Amino acid sequence: MTAPVVSVENVSKRFGAVQALRDVSIAFNAGEITALIGENGAGKSTLMRVLEGEHRPDTGRVLVDGHPVQLTSPRAAHGSGIRVIHQEPEIIPELTVAENIFIGDIRARGGIFLDRADLERRSLELLGTFGVVDVLSPGQRCHGLSPALRQLIEIMRALRPGARLLAFDEPTSSLTEDEAQRLFRVIRRLKADGVAVIYISHRLREIIELADRCVVMRDGSRVADEPIAALDEQRMVRLMVGRPVSDLFNRRERALGPVRLALEDVTTRRVEGISFEVRAGEIVGLGGLVGAGRTEVARAIVGLDPLLSGKMTVGGQPYKPREPADAVAAGIGLVPEDRKQEALLLMQAVRDNVSLVVPDKVSRYGFFSRRRERALVARHVAELRVKTPSIEQAVGKLSGGNQQKVVFARWQARGPAVLILDEPTRGIDVGAKAEIYRLIESLADQGLAILLISSEMPELLGLADRVLVMQSGRISGELPWQEASEEAVLALAMRSGKETIERKVS
Amino acid sequence: MTDTVTATRERAPASLFGRIGAQNISLLIALVVLLAIFGALRPDVFFTPRNLINIGLAVTILGILAMAQTVVIVSGGLDISVGSIVGLSTMVLAVVAQETGSIPAGILAGLLAGLVAGAVNGLIIVYGPVNAVIATLGTMSAFRGLAYLMNNGNSIPITGDSLRALGIGTLFGLPFAIWLLIAAMAAFIVFTRETVVGRNIYALGGNPTVARLAGIPIRRYQISIYAMSGFAAAVAGLVLASRTMSGQPASGSQGLELEAITAAILGGCALQGGKGTIVGAMLGVLIIGVLNNGMILTSVPTFYQLLAKGALLILAVIVQERQRARSGE
Amino acid sequence: MTDTVTATRERAPASLFGRIGAQNISLLIALVVLLAIFGALRPDVFFTPRNLINIGLAVTILGILAMAQTVVIVSGGLDISVGSIVGLSTMVLAVVAQETGSIPAGILAGLLAGLVAGAVNGLIIVYGPVNAVIATLGTMSAFRGLAYLMNNGNSIPITGDSLRALGIGTLFGLPFAIWLLIAAMAAFIVFTRETVVGRNIYALGGNPTVARLAGIPIRRYQISIYAMSGFAAAVAGLVLASRTMSGQPASGSQGLELEAITAAILGGCALQGGKGTIVGAMLGVLIIGVLNNGMILTSVPTFYQLLAKGALLILAVIVQERQRARSGE
Amino acid sequence: HGAGAQDKMKFGYINKMGDHPWFVREVKGAKDKAAELGVDLLVQDVQFDANLAVTTFDTYVGDGVKGIAVVVPDRSLGPVVADKAKAAKIGLIAVDDDIAFADGTPVAYVGMNALNIGKQVGAEIARIAKAEGWDKDLSKVRVGSIEDQKADTCMRRNKGAEEALVAAIPEIKSRIVSIPYDNTMVNSIDVVSTTLTANPDAEKWIFYSCNDDGVLGGVRATENAGMKPENVIGIGIDGSRSCEAFGAGKPSGFRGTMWLDSAKHGAAAIQALYDQATGKEMQKDYFQDATLISGENFAKFKDTLGCKS
Ligand SMILES: Nc1ncnc2c1ncn2[C@@H]1O[C@H](COP(=O)(O)OP(=O)(O)OP(=O)(O)O)[C@@H](O)[C@H]1O
Ligand SMILES: Nc1ncnc2c1ncn2[C@@H]1O[C@H](COP(=O)(O)OP(=O)(O)OP(=O)(O)O)[C@@H](O)[C@H]1O
Ligand SMILES: [Mg+2]
Ligand SMILES: [Mg+2]
Numbered sequence A: 001m002t003a004p005v006v007s008v009e010n011v012s013k014r015f016g017a018v019q020a021l022r023d024v025s026i027a028f029n030a031g032e033i034t035a036l037i038g039e040n041g042a043g044k045s046t047l048m049r050v051l052e053g054e055h056r057p058d059t060g061r062v063l064v065d066g067h068p069v070q071l072t073s074p075r076a077a078h079g080s081g082i083r084v085i086h087q088e089p090e091i092i093p094e095l096t097v098a099e100n101i102f103i104g105d106i107r108a109r110g111g112i113f114l115d116r117a118d119l120e121r122r123s124l125e126l127l128g129t130f131g132v133v134d135v136l137s138p139g140q141r142c143h144g145l146s147p148a149l150r151q152l153i154e155i156m157r158a159l160r161p162g163a164r165l166l167a168f169d170e171p172t173s174s175l176t177e178d179e180a181q182r183l184f185r186v187i188r189r190l191k192a193d194g195v196a197v198i199y200i201s202h203r204l205r206e207i208i209e210l211a212d213r214c215v216v217m218r219d220g221s222r223v224a225d226e227p228i229a230a231l232d233e234q235r236m237v238r239l240m241v242g243r244p245v246s247d248l249f250n251r252r253e254r255a256l257g258p259v260r261l262a263l264e265d266v267t268t269r270r271v272e273g274i275s276f277e278v279r280a281g282e283i284v285g286l287g288g289l290v291g292a293g294r295t296e297v298a299r300a301i302v303g304l305d306p307l308l309s310g311k312m313t314v315g316g317q318p319y320k321p322r323e324p325a326d327a328v329a330a331g332i333g334l335v336p337e338d339r340k341q342e343a344l345l346l347m348q349a350v351r352d353n354v355s356l357v358v359p360d361k362v363s364r365y366g367f368f369s370r371r372r373e374r375a376l377v378a379r380h381v382a383e384l385r386v387k388t389p390s391i392e393q394a395v396g397k398l399s400g401g402n403q404q405k406v407v408f409a410r411w412q413a414r415g416p417a418v419l420i421l422d423e424p425t426r427g428i429d430v431g432a433k434a435e436i437y438r439l440i441e442s443l444a445d446q447g448l449a450i451l452l453i454s455s456e457m458p459e460l461l462g463l464a465d466r467v468l469v470m471q472s473g474r475i476s477g478e479l480p481w482q483e484a485s486e487e488a489v490l491a492l493a494m495r496s497g498k499e500t501i502e503r504k505v506s
Numbered sequence B, C: 001m002t003d004t005v006t007a008t009r010e011r012a013p014a015s016l017f018g019r020i021g022a023q024n025i026s027l028l029i030a031l032v033v034l035l036a037i038f039g040a041l042r043p044d045v046f047f048t049p050r051n052l053i054n055i056g057l058a059v060t061i062l063g064i065l066a067m068a069q070t071v072v073i074v075s076g077g078l079d080i081s082v083g084s085i086v087g088l089s090t091m092v093l094a095v096v097a098q099e100t101g102s103i104p105a106g107i108l109a110g111l112l113a114g115l116v117a118g119a120v121n122g123l124i125i126v127y128g129p130v131n132a133v134i135a136t137l138g139t140m141s142a143f144r145g146l147a148y149l150m151n152n153g154n155s156i157p158i159t160g161d162s163l164r165a166l167g168i169g170t171l172f173g174l175p176f177a178i179w180l181l182i183a184a185m186a187a188f189i190v191f192t193r194e195t196v197v198g199r200n201i202y203a204l205g206g207n208p209t210v211a212r213l214a215g216i217p218i219r220r221y222q223i224s225i226y227a228m229s230g231f232a233a234a235v236a237g238l239v240l241a242s243r244t245m246s247g248q249p250a251s252g253s254q255g256l257e258l259e260a261i262t263a264a265i266l267g268g269c270a271l272q273g274g275k276g277t278i279v280g281a282m283l284g285v286l287i288i289g290v291l292n293n294g295m296i297l298t299s300v301p302t303f304y305q306l307l308a309k310g311a312l313l314i315l316a317v318i319v320q321e322r323q324r325a326r327s328g329e
Numbered sequence D: 001h002g003a004g005a006q007d008k009m010k011f012g013y014i015n016k017m018g019d020h021p022w023f024v025r026e027v028k029g030a031k032d033k034a035a036e037l038g039v040d041l042l043v044q045d046v047q048f049d050a051n052l053a054v055t056t057f058d059t060y061v062g063d064g065v066k067g068i069a070v071v072v073p074d075r076s077l078g079p080v081v082a083d084k085a086k087a088a089k090i091g092l093i094a095v096d097d098d099i100a101f102a103d104g105t106p107v108a109y110v111g112m113n114a115l116n117i118g119k120q121v122g123a124e125i126a127r128i129a130k131a132e133g134w135d136k137d138l139s140k141v142r143v144g145s146i147e148d149q150k151a152d153t154c155m156r157r158n159k160g161a162e163e164a165l166v167a168a169i170p171e172i173k174s175r176i177v178s179i180p181y182d183n184t185m186v187n188s189i190d191v192v193s194t195t196l197t198a199n200p201d202a203e204k205w206i207f208y209s210c211n212d213d214g215v216l217g218g219v220r221a222t223e224n225a226g227m228k229p230e231n232v233i234g235i236g237i238d239g240s241r242s243c244e245a246f247g248a249g250k251p252s253g254f255r256g257t258m259w260l261d262s263a264k265h266g267a268a269a270i271q272a273l274y275d276q277a278t279g280k281e282m283q284k285d286y287f288q289d290a291t292l293i294s295g296e297n298f299a300k301f302k303d304t305l306g307c308k309s
Helices: A044-051 A074-079 A097-102 A116-129 A147-158 A177-192 A204-210 A233-241 A294-301 A324-329 A339-343 A350-355 A370-383 A400-414 A430-445 A457-463 A486-493 A497-501 B007-011 B016-020 B022-041 B049-074 B082-100 B103-127 B132-149 B161-168 B176-194 B196-206 B208-213 B218-244 B256-266 B278-297 B302-327 C007-011 C016-020 C022-041 C049-074 C082-100 C103-127 C132-150 C161-168 C176-194 C196-206 C208-213 C218-244 C256-266 C278-297 C302-326 D003-007 D021-037 D050-063 D075-088 D114-131 D152-168 D170-175 D185-198 D212-224 D242-246 D262-277 D298-305
Strands: A006-015 A018-028 A033-038 A059-064 A067-069 A082-085 A165-169 A196-200 A213-218 A221-227 A259-267 A274-279 A283-288 A309-314 A332-335 A418-422 A449-453 A466-471 A474-480 A502-505 C003-006 D010-015 D040-045 D067-070 D091-095 D109-111 D141-147 D176-180 D204-209 D232-238 D254-259 D285-287 D291-294
Touching: A006 A044, A018 A044, A018 A059, A033 A044, A033 A204, A033 A233, A044 A082, A044 A165, A044 A196, A074 A082, A082 A147, A097 A116, A097 A147, A116 A147, A147 A177, A177 A196, A177 A204, A204 A233, A213 A233, A233 A430, A259 A294, A259 A449, A274 A449, A274 A474, A283 A294, A283 A430, A283 A457, A283 A486, A294 A332, A294 A418, A294 A449, A324 A332, A324 B208, A332 A400, A339 A400, A339 B208, A350 A370, A350 A400, A350 B196, A370 A400, A400 A430, A430 A449, A430 A457, A449 A457, A457 A486, A466 A486, A474 A486, B022 B278, B022 B302, B049 B082, B049 B176, B049 B196, B049 B218, B049 B256, B049 B278, B049 D185, B082 B103, B082 B132, B082 B218, B082 B256, B103 B132, B103 B161, B103 B218, B132 C256, B132 C302, B161 B176, B161 B218, B161 D212, B176 B196, B176 B218, B176 B278, B196 B208, B196 B218, B208 B218, B218 D185, B218 D212, B256 B278, B256 B302, B256 C132, B278 B302, B278 D185, B302 C132, C022 C278, C022 C302, C049 C082, C049 C176, C049 C196, C049 C218, C049 C256, C049 C278, C049 D050, C082 C103, C082 C132, C082 C218, C082 C256, C103 C132, C103 C161, C103 C218, C161 C176, C161 C218, C176 C196, C176 C218, C176 C278, C196 C208, C196 C218, C208 C218, C218 D050, C218 D075, C256 C278, C256 C302, C278 C302, C278 D040, C278 D050, D010 D021, D010 D050, D010 D262, D021 D040, D021 D262, D040 D050, D050 D067, D050 D075, D067 D075, D067 D262, D075 D091, D091 D262, D109 D262, D114 D152, D114 D204, D114 D232, D114 D254, D141 D152, D141 D170, D141 D185, D141 D212, D152 D170, D152 D204, D170 D176, D176 D185, D185 D204, D185 D212, D204 D212, D212 D232, D212 D242, D212 D254, D242 D254, D242 D291, D242 D298, D262 D285, D291 D298
Parallel strands: A018 A221, A033 A196, A033 A213, A082 A165, A165 A196, A283 A449, A283 A466, A332 A418, A418 A449, D010 D040, D010 D067, D067 D091, D091 D109, D109 D285, D141 D176, D141 D204, D204 D232, D232 D254
Antiparallel strands: A006 A018, A006 A059, A059 A067, A213 A221, A259 A274, A259 A309, A466 A474, A502 C003, D254 D291
């Protein structure tokens, strides 16, 4: 048997108090899709960064074709044919889609001038593969693209000829089912071409569908490495979490209270004629395809986008937010979809991030009480089992899932009357997901009105008391939970096919 | 197997080192080195109380401006108009004192003028909306024009013993101006570290979107921050007027903005916002002050002073950067 | 009123409007308004070819610096030392021309001096590593000190007909300096829009992480960008020397850095990096140039000039911002 | 400027530092004279910017002026503007700073001789020092030469002061300390304060500088340090701070200033240009005298100087 394309041997990596990787050995073979799973903070992304030359392992080594290599920089890793698609997609706002995809590999005429024709041709090819030619054009600037499109660009950026190991770090966390399927086709083709693929995801169904082999990590160690045939979802979860996980959803009847949030014929630049109510104790789901305008509804509610017409009430009172500050004051909380850009101060401590919306609870006459602040933050951090060495850790250094928990901790500390959750479990592991679902349910039980925006069908169907489906900036239908099924939601979401990518412009 | 560490234990009593911060430690080192050099070159005078007081007096104006600038920079902005506001406020002080014959009335008017000028900056930046650099570059020019217009480009002498007393009076052996600086420093430190508003300013600079979504009224914050900066400039103007006994439309204020920004950045501010401390800025100010003083004492000619200043500025930052890299911050 | 526009159609063939950009359109409007005002106030002279040439000559130096500054800002940096480099390079030119008796040798030496000074900036920034603002603030001071030292603070007159010819000669009715500006503009536009390196600079400033991961040699880029900026400053210095027939250690170059940065920002550069265009910067330069020229012609008193400049700068940005908001960018 | 402006004779006035009181007054003198003669006057402040000076010159020539008065920001600009004026066949007069054509012939000049005015300062200081008996024991005396080393004119003034002072009291040469400052009063206070500390043995101080700002700043520093006025002798140049210095009517170390009425410079320059344009030959120079203003005679000049209160 030939040597694996890339393998790691006894790799360990420590960050301060955190042992992110301990003695990990894995081999990645040509033409094989190796899934990598594990709880948030298990060390998956860290391992990828070691492979990409971003981090140097404290001990252990990386081998390419059986020979030890020194991966000192991303360039060196690219030279060895290793490419990583990052968990948090990055784009260059002022450059075009084509330039963003091929940055670092833009061909030049005469060694100097960029060859726009070649760039356009190559990018159209890729855009076609992903079926997004009608959403993204090669010459379009990337400024203001949604997370999903950014992620697609990040993926396309890595798909260059010559790659021998391609690692996908949660590539589908903000993609729809449809886009994910297209990605899988690409991955299978890569596999057929003999590329070694690493696939990291918290969606276990995808893994069973796609992978040949599954490596499970826990607390920085490799705890299992088995062919996929030997595993089922339940066993995977057990291996990851190290304890049985309760059922993801407990459907039960809730007593609904008075209407907490009502929208009447709300129209903004991007959505039109939106009307619905959310009652105390109710979870209303908002489904639809990427770009349907769900996030825009949330933006209107918190006062980010001005209303062109229509009105809103909160707790029965007329509500006209000019600023998100008004929303917070009225008791509305938002967990935004893009936690890196919109939710977290990455450079600052967990403590600062949690206490941001509760100044009144941690201060007296405008002066902080550090003691009270620490106690409050520590309580919520512990309750949500945020994995962090201390509450003074910079949030940017936490794993993605734990970052999201910090955002939840923030709003839990505040205790709003209405909570809007935009893709609340993006990039969150099963164990934590179950915890967050419990949390959402218990918040609803305590009488919060919850608006849940989600592209994860099971989550939408499992949690929501009723599901509103959006399409092209309008609500195209409503389904009580008893009638909501994937097919029913999709039927409403895609009623007129391609129109979903068209914008209503007033 | 350490993982979910309980948050409180780890960090409880912030050590002295932790409090000061690695960055400030290296500034402190740079300062000590400078002190040692000049102390060795002029052992007879450098460490005399009188010379130390000279240093203190020389940095009062810059110190006040640098601290205010730090807050502005932390919030993600920049205020280039402070030097002009200093000049404008001294002119308002002089004119009002002259017209009313009352120094306190003049002082009040001068401070008010600074506050209003700062608020104008804030309003332009928020409601223009105009990039802070451009807005304050514009008002730098406009405020200077106004200051000149008040007396046709001439300075205005101020007679009044109360102002003079402010300029040369002492308390427990220290001049009033130095007390003012100390008081301002204490206020700024408490403000940035211990108050909700101060903390929110770090959030605002760190990521305005996040701050806004967390319910911080960022417009009101921005306007207030620039108003504060204008007010601080007027306080600096008061010190200037009491030292020169005149309203100075430009003298003493040109170039001050750049020095204040330099001190703030030297002290660890990042121009992107969200980062910087008052203590750091004051260390930056002191380094600049000691350097200036030492070079006068050792009679370094102007041109070498320029060379030395440039080199030292860069060196200080390199030391700082190395220190930070070592401490793994 | 609501029509459905598909995403692709909206953008596909870059229309003229799209090419120029909403931001530049509004700068153009501001420029036209200024031209109309001054044209109406001085109908006798304002639009004479001679006056237009004067405007062109007046903005040559600023224009060259603003374009180089745009590239630096796009890359995520800032170069505050350009004014000093202009002065330094004119002094080197003068000294070498004097010593060797050869103007070409002086010019070569001056250009080389600029290149080296810029590279020094780049090396300090990259290998310090020092924040670009501090580094160039430091070298601003140091280079100025050097320039003064070359002749004890005095300027050096240059005699030499070839330099004089450069300063006052014309080609097809336009002075050489204006041709130089046009050539520089063409080069910079092609560089930023059509070359791989130029696009990579946008990547570098727009998202350094991506740039690094994409294998762009960031350090080499940064050093080259600052060297380019120093070289551009030396070219500006050559224009200055040919116009004043002297090496000027400071006069004519002090404050240039701020004006260049102002023009770049007015033209749409964001200080965070990754954003800005050459055409925008040149429009900014022209606005400043027309404003200055018009105020000289209408003999606006100094103090009102300051007021007007400040107000206009702010107004121009407000118009621009409104335009951009309307175009929904 | 109406449409009728075209037929009126027009002159240009370029000065290097329009926001300084000196030049404000100089420009006022020029404007008043222009109004009196019924000619138009364009004025531009170039803020020490050599490039802007050349630009403004070109603009004025383009505008059709008959003559230009110029205070050059830098004297090496002289040949450039002089030859431009010659080429355009318009009148040119240098104000305050003298300049020459490329071939070395001087341009007509209004102003004072920097070295001479410095000498007047030095002589006046020597007179006071001798009258008060300072020259008997120089061991406690120090002379502060407050200088802007970047400014050529400033250095020449200080040189003149030093020459005259040393000529009168030769032994004083060893007592001179050079104190660099940045041409502002506040900076002068700071640098002189430090210099006082650096020379703890000195009990009496003499100051001269480029202008009133430097000297008054130095005197303020001595006051702040608690020195008595009788132990300080400062003589300024230009008189721009006389209102501040003498307005209070109290004894001060600022003993006097060599006042030059810059309004006269401005007026003389315009008159010369007008004469030439109307066919009279220009003189080589129009020297203006300095007047010593001191506490005694201040009242006489108060109104001319435009002192408030
Ligand atoms: N640069 C860093 N500095 C300090 N700690 C770090 C750093 N990068 C990662 N960590 C820590 O290392 C651990 C592993 O993080 P990693 O990002 O590899 O997790 P992950 O398995 O990818 O989790 P997720 O599924 O949430 O993305 C976490 O506890 C994280 O906080
Ligand atoms: N500021 C903007 N400028 C241009 N296009 C925008 C802007 N904001 C959003 N879009 C477009 O709108 C679409 C995203 O809309 P929105 O985020 O409301 O969708 P969604 O239904 O919330 O989808 P998701 O599943 O991503 O949350 C994207 O296709 C994006 O290109
Ligand atoms: Mg991860
Ligand atoms: Mg969305």
